[in-house]
Amino acid sequence: MPCDRCGAKSGSVIVSGRSFCSALCVALNYYSRGLREADLFWPKPHMPRPPEEQFERWRNGETCEATDGCPVAVDGWCLHGYPSWLIYEG
Numbered sequence: 001m002p003c004d005r006c007g008a009k010s011g012s013v014i015v016s017g018r019s020f021c022s023a024l025c026v027a028l029n030y031y032s033r034g035l036r037e038a039d040l041f042w043p044k045p046h047m048p049r050p051p052e053e054q055f056e057r058w059r060n061g062e063t064c065e066a067t068d069g070c071p072v073a074v075d076g077w078c079l080h081g082y083p084s085w086l087i088y089e090g
Helices: 023-032 052-059 085-089
Strands: 013-015 018-020 063-065 071-073
Touching: 052 063, 052 085, 063 085
Parallel strands: none
Antiparallel strands: 013 018, 063 071
16 A cells, blocks of 8 residues: 555555654654644543642642543553543643
8 A cells, every 4th residue: 555645666664554654753643633743652632731739730730530530640541542631631
């Protein structure tokens, strides 16, 4: 399969059903579409982004929510593979 971004003949990296020739083309495709770096690595959140006040409380605590709503450590992931909101937001 050719690369969906640059047209190179061998697209050996498959992401979301699309073929790319390299990790660089994957990243450039995401950036050109305005997606953040976190979108390359984490599953999409199942919950809306919490208000900034909630982030402040989490930054001062030991636990927070993962992006799917599970309780996690501020620097952790839930059993389903979702990061804490603090990790996701960087």
